[in-house]
Amino acid sequence: MTASPTVIHAADLMKVYGKLRAVDGINFEVREGESFGLLGPNGAGKSTTMRMIGGTLIRDGGTLEVLGLDPDKDGPLIRANLGVVPQQDYLDEELRVAENLTMYGRYFGLPYSYLRPKVAELLEFAKLTDRAKANVEELSGGMKRRLVIARGLINDPRILLLDEPTTGLDPQARHIVWDQLYRLKERGVTLIVTTHFMDEAEQLCERLIVMDNGQIKAEGRPMALIREYSTPEVLELRFGVGRNEELLPQLEGIGERHELLADRLLLYVRDGDAALSEVARRGITPLTSLVRRSSLEDVFLRLTGRSLIE
Amino acid sequence: MIEMGRSLLFPSLRSGNATGVLLRAWTAFKSTSWATVASGFMEPVLYLLAMGMGMGALVGDVVGPDGNPMSYAAYIAPALLTTSAMNGAVYESTWNVFFKLRFGKIYQVMLQTPMGPMDIALGEVGWALLRGLAYGVAFMVVAFVMGLVTSLWALLMVPVALLVALGFAGFGMGITSYLTNFRQMDVVGFVMLPMFLFSATLYPITVYPEWIQWVVKVMPLWHGVELMRGLSIGYVTWGSLGHLAYFLVMAGVGLTLMTLRLRKLFLR
Numbered sequence: 001m002t003a004s005p006t007v008i009h010a011a012d013l014m015k016v017y018g019k020l021r022a023v024d025g026i027n028f029e030v031r032e033g034e035s036f037g038l039l040g041p042n043g044a045g046k047s048t049t050m051r052m053i054g055g056t057l058i059r060d061g062g063t064l065e066v067l068g069l070d071p072d073k074d075g076p077l078i079r080a081n082l083g084v085v086p087q088q089d090y091l092d093e094e095l096r097v098a099e100n101l102t103m104y105g106r107y108f109g110l111p112y113s114y115l116r117p118k119v120a121e122l123l124e125f126a127k128l129t130d131r132a133k134a135n136v137e138e139l140s141g142g143m144k145r146r147l148v149i150a151r152g153l154i155n156d157p158r159i160l161l162l163d164e165p166t167t168g169l170d171p172q173a174r175h176i177v178w179d180q181l182y183r184l185k186e187r188g189v190t191l192i193v194t195t196h197f198m199d200e201a202e203q204l205c206e207r208l209i210v211m212d213n214g215q216i217k218a219e220g221r222p223m224a225l226i227r228e229y230s231t232p233e234v235l236e237l238r239f240g241v242g243r244n245e246e247l248l249p250q251l252e253g254i255g256e257r258h259e260l261l262a263d264r265l266l267l268y269v270r271d272g273d274a275a276l277s278e279v280a281r282r283g284i285t286p287l288t289s290l291v292r293r294s295s296l297e298d299v300f301l302r303l304t305g306r307s308l309i310e
Numbered sequence: 311m312i313e314m315g316r317s318l319l320f321p322s323l324r325s326g327n328a329t330g331v332l333l334r335a336w337t338a339f340k341s342t343s344w345a346t347v348a349s350g351f352m353e354p355v356l357y358l359l360a361m362g363m364g365m366g367a368l369v370g371d372v373v374g375p376d377g378n379p380m381s382y383a384a385y386i387a388p389a390l391l392t393t394s395a396m397n398g399a400v401y402e403s404t405w406n407v408f409f410k411l412r413f414g415k416i417y418q419v420m421l422q423t424p425m426g427p428m429d430i431a432l433g434e435v436g437w438a439l440l441r442g443l444a445y446g447v448a449f450m451v452v453a454f455v456m457g458l459v460t461s462l463w464a465l466l467m468v469p470v471a472l473l474v475a476l477g478f479a480g481f482g483m484g485i486t487s488y489l490t491n492f493r494q495m496d497v498v499g500f501v502m503l504p505m506f507l508f509s510a511t512l513y514p515i516t517v518y519p520e521w522i523q524w525v526v527k528v529m530p531l532w533h534g535v536e537l538m539r540g541l542s543i544g545y546v547t548w549g550s551l552g553h554l555a556y557f558l559v560m561a562g563v564g565l566t567l568m569t570l571r572l573r574k575l576f577l578r
């Protein structure tokens with residue numbers, strides 16, 4: 001198997017706002033057809049990175065190559081083959097649902113002969129055909145998001161940038177959006193997804209970078225990262241406000257390490273049930289207990305000492 | 311995959327597809343209230359009717375630019391035409407651009423496509439020009455019907471209206487790029503109204519003390535008014551060329567300012 005060509009290459013990429021290093025010298029590479037994630041909490045520098053890729057934000061240092069071109073020099077040319085789903089919807093409220101797609105296509109200079117069938121196809125894809133003539137304000141949050149994703153596909157992009165595709169959506173709406181994105185993945189579209197939801201990253205991304213304070217903390221496949229930075233299982237114990245820390249010494253020796261959070265205690269263990277039995281054997285009775293698989297959340301906690309969502 | 315050629319000039323700032331801006335503006339324009347659009351045109355027409363006929367009856371004939379008497383309505387008509395072109399261009403390049411930039415996020419969306427900041431700037435100036443021109447031409451028709459257009463030179467008032475609009479549009483956008491909230495936008499009205507009243511629109515500026523005259527002469531509208539008034543009766547002098555030059559420089563400065571502000575405005 002030959003490796004797919006690299007479509008994005010960033011080296012020491014940097015963006016500075018005054019004293020704040022929003023993106024602080026990051027390096028990564030994305031290959032054609034890959035779904036690549038940027039996982040990190042609010043303010044990590046994900047959106048800033050996305051905007052630099054599209055050439056709508058001038059970088060302050062490092063090199064960046066997208067489809068073989070420099071976004072600072074050839075933004076328009078790169079964006080002709082880029083789909084952008086920004087963090088905010090930015091739908092045009094003065095236009096109707098279908099008009100939002102057609103007008104966006106006109107911004108690309110695409111002819112109506114191409115746009116007419118394309119818009120119909122995308123409305124179908126977004127499950128919005130019956131809303132074609134509705135005002136944008138009438139749509140639910142989930143519908144708006146689907147429309148924005150459809151809009152980003154108007155030019156059959158080679159790379160689709162998705163900035164927090166499901167933030168602010170309820171679980172059901174999220175699953176519909178994820179389903180939309182799986183179908184794109186199957187069609188071979190390169191996806192770049194930013195998110196601060198670890199489940200979203202695990203679901204959508206084959207490979208990801210974990211970002212914090214503008215820097216990359218780790219890189220790899222979700223499963224590999226979990227294996228590297230965490231144990232297979234986690235035992236979560238709650239002892240009530242203030243008591244978690246008190247009980248810590250009595251739990252000494254159970255699991256490989258622990259994290260003390262505001263409301264609970266996490267024990268990183270190989271076998272959760274066995275650990276829970278050991279807790280009981282020592283005569284310790286938590287208010288609640290939970291055994292679960294390790295997730296990217298635990299990876300982030302290990303790397304930064306903080307939760308993804310604060 | 312889209313095959314798109316690289317623009318020859320400023321390939322990082324433009325795709326050459328400024329018409330997208332015009333199409334968006336036109337589509338939204340069609341659904342805006344006609345009252346808003348009409349008021350920009352009606353204002354000078356109402357002034358012409360009220361002042362030209364009302365005051366005109368009181369004042370009778372006045373001394374024209376060439377020293378010969380002319381009707382008061384004919385005296386103020388070219389000034390109001392200039393104001394009309396100015397209003398159209400200023401309204402588009404300040405209020406509308408401000409709204410699209412800060413609230414509608416229209417440009418943010420355009421910038422996700424191949425369009426670059428320069429496409430947006432050129433498109434918006436083009437649209438402001440169209441509006442200024444439309445107001446100018448519509449006013450010209452009214453003036454013609456009222457028998458206030460008496461010289462073939464007056465036909466030149468149309469391209470001059472376009473130049474006036476260009477000067478104000480480029481400048482207006484440049485200024486707008488510095489403004490971040492609605493309160494600052496009030497400054498625009500604060501400058502426009504006195505400029506309209508003082509710039510020899512309704513009476514000659516010789517009624518003022520000399521220092522006020524100088525202030526007025528520094529402002530753009532007076533130059534437009536003088537140029538147009540001369541053209542309306544075919545009285546063209548070296549002074550006319552001077553006024554023309556003023557607007558050429560203003561348009562140049564405005565467009566340069568705007569281009570310089572583009573990166574700051576859009577790529578931060």
Ligand SMILES: Nc1ncnc2c1ncn2[C@@H]1O[C@H](COP(=O)(O)OP(=O)(O)O)[C@@H](O)[C@H]1O
Pocket residue numbers: 017020022040041042043044045046047048049578
């Ligand atoms: N235009 C700006 N001016 C100043 N600071 C900014 C600007 N945009 C983003 N930042 C700051 O840069 C950091 C990274 O922002 P962002 O890339 O939006 O983070 P994320 O998308 O990961 O939440 C944040 O601290 C944010 O406040």
Ligand SMILES: [Mg+2]
Pocket residue numbers: 043046047048087163164
């Ligand atoms: Mg963000």
